[in-house]
Amino acid sequence: MTNVAQAFVPGHITGFFTSNPDPDPTKAGSRGGGLALTEGVTVTARPAEEPRAVLNGDPVEMEAVDRVLDALEAPAEIRGVTDLPLGSGFGVSGGMALGAALSVNEAFDRRLSVNELVTIAHGAEVQAGTGLGDVVAQARGGVPIRLEPGGPQDNDLDEIPARRRIEYHVLGELETPEVLGGDTDALTEAGKQALSTVVGEPTLETFMRASRRFSRESGLLTEEVRRVIEDVTEAGGTAAMAMLGQTVFALDDGLSAAGYDPEVAAIHPGGATLEPAPDP
Numbered sequence: 001m002t003n004v005a006q007a008f009v010p011g012h013i014t015g016f017f018t019s020n021p022d023p024d025p026t027k028a029g030s031r032g033g034g035l036a037l038t039e040g041v042t043v044t045a046r047p048a049e050e051p052r053a054v055l056n057g058d059p060v061e062m063e064a065v066d067r068v069l070d071a072l073e074a075p076a077e078i079r080g081v082t083d084l085p086l087g088s089g090f091g092v093s094g095g096m097a098l099g100a101a102l103s104v105n106e107a108f109d110r111r112l113s114v115n116e117l118v119t120i121a122h123g124a125e126v127q128a129g130t131g132l133g134d135v136v137a138q139a140r141g142g143v144p145i146r147l148e149p150g151g152p153q154d155n156d157l158d159e160i161p162a163r164r165r166i167e168y169h170v171l172g173e174l175e176t177p178e179v180l181g182g183d184t185d186a187l188t189e190a191g192k193q194a195l196s197t198v199v200g201e202p203t204l205e206t207f208m209r210a211s212r213r214f215s216r217e218s219g220l221l222t223e224e225v226r227r228v229i230e231d232v233t234e235a236g237g238t239a240a241m242a243m244l245g246q247t248v249f250a251l252d253d254g255l256s257a258a259g260y261d262p263e264v265a266a267i268h269p270g271g272a273t274l275e276p277a278p279d280p
Contacts, residue, residue: 042080063128064125143162
């Protein structure tokens with residue numbers, strides 16, 4: 001057993017999704033599509049007297065991380081570092097859960113496979129109510145298209161072959177548990193239509209168009225986000241809303257060209273992975 005282990009998990013922006021509940025949290029989840037980002041969460045695990053999670057230096061309550069530690073029977077301190085905001089549609093909670101699973105497996109010599117660890121993290125986040133598909137997508141990287149719900153044992157994944165600059169502009173948060181815990185019928189129907197559109201023409205431009213339509217038809221589009229998307233469109237760019245957050249993401253220099261001062265990343269081609277361990 002090593003004293004400390006570290007993993008990197010790419011951020012993930014969801015463009016559209018469905019809600020597919022199941023009594024088994026490892027089989028519950030969503031169909032949908034999104035983008036993995038070069039900006040992500042670096043997660044470090046080390047033994048501790050009492051399990052706890054720390055994000056950017058501050059103790060945080062993260063049920064998904066707690067459930068991962070329980071499943072792996074690991075009294076660990078999980079430290080996450082990220083420039084991505086929590087609660088704004090970047091998969092930070094999923095990144096912490098998956099990063100915890102990968103790093104704890106290494107630090108505590110649990111000897112589980114990647115699929116087993118992704119299944120644990122996915123089920124933990126579903127039970128926590130903080131996400132339905134981020135973990136599976138973050139494990140894959142690129143522009144993953146989730147054709148079936150559930151963890152890696154059930155989830156049929158495809159991918160749009162693309163690598164582009166991504167800009168994003170954060171306006172605020174959306175409460176993920178409140179959205180996922182409410183009536184999701186309209187959301188799911190809109191997600192099915194968006195998925196069908198992208199499967200029929202798997203390009204990044206189609207993904208963006210389907211994502212914009214999903215945000216309108218699902219009822220999740222806010223007035224503030226709509227105005228920013230329209231500004232990008234008028235400037236000749238293409239943008240959509242990140243799910244679930246009041247965040248606009250755009251291809252290339254879409255937000256910059258529209259006069260905004262966005263954060264900049266790119267599509268991350270790989271999934272979550274272990275990194276060289278820092279000094280204990």
